Amino acid sequence: MRAVMLGMPGAGKGTQAERLARQLGIPHVSTGAIFREAVQRGTDLGRQAKAYMDRGELVPDSVTVAMVRERLQAPDCRRGFVLDGFPRNLEQARALDEALAQEGVRIEAAIDLVVPVEEAVRRITSRRVCPRCGATYGAGELAAPGGVGGEICPRCGAQLVQRDDDREEVVRQRLRVYEESTRPLVDYYAARGVLVEVAGTGSVDEVAEAIAHALRGRGLGIDRG
Template sequence: MRAVMLGLPGAGKGTQAERLGEVLGVPHVSTGAIFRQAVQTGTELGKAAKAYMEKGELVPDEITVGIVRERLESADCRKGFILDGFPRNLAQAKQLDEALARMGTRLDAVIDLEVPEQEAVRRITSRRVCSRCGATFGAGEPVDASGRVADVCPECGGRLSQRADDSEEVVRQRLQVYQESTRPLVDYYAGRGVLVRVPGVGPVEAVFEAVLAALRARNLVPSTLTPPGAREARR
């Protein structure tokens, strides 16, 4: 399975991509993670990206695509991958298609997690992050022993707070950028016959079941494939 996970900021792309990768036995490729790795390991493309990042400038598409291509050419991606956070615009999508074609492969599916904007805003503005270990918690999390929402991290005891870029004003700006730059990818991939639409509202496990059901309907995963939790529940 070679797939891309699309959706508004706050749609749950990372969570669903990670789960899908685990079930299928292929890596979840987060562009944020591979950018950090490229910079830390000092690859030529990583050095080029770092120069732009340190100046607060956007990394050019050709460098971004190059870093992604390097990751997809890794041995663990030979059987597939779930891309999360890339492509972000039509130019990147077309360059990804070209890169995969040179590798002798193509995307099997582009999964669009459909979430209303107001729900995306609610999710992101409700998010809190631990100042010590960086753990992230959604609305109503974590819960302390008395059943109340805790103000400290259950992992390390650090203080939980909202990130500055999770304010409603910033979130609205990010959503506008998504609509202008990334939303056109829905039509692009629909035209190529690989778009899979999945409702993204509901409990995480229910959304994941919907992802698998949509992929099964296209014969992209075995009909017997079920989430680990579902298998355990049947025992």
């Protein structure tokens, strides 16, 4: 299966994309991971991306598309993949379709995780990270929430912090950008008959089963369990 995971920030795309990919035995392809690997390896595309990121600028679509296309040509993606964080706009979606068409394949499912805006804000602003070991904890994962500065990492004992881009004012700006640039992808994939809408509320297990159920209903064969 070749799928993309859609949804606003805080919808749980990364968690569900990773889980679905594991169920299907195909790669979870995250643009963040692609960028980090390319930069670490020092590839030509990685150096181009790093130059933009070092200046605090968005990596242009041309570079992003080229990096994703390169990743999807890897042998482990021959049976399929679950894309997370790409495409982010219509231009990227069209470029992805063109690249896949050249290989004689297409996106079979665009899974849109639907959550209320305020729930997305709550999830992101409740998230905490460990500056020492890098662990991330979502809302409800910490036994004794005490606000920023009052939480301790269960793994290493360091004091947890809130990332700057998880502050409410930044989160709401990210949601506005999503509505303007990424939300139109829902209509794009609906017009192609591959949109699968799933409620992103509930536990991780409940959402995962809802995704599997929706895909089975389209004959895309996700095994139970």
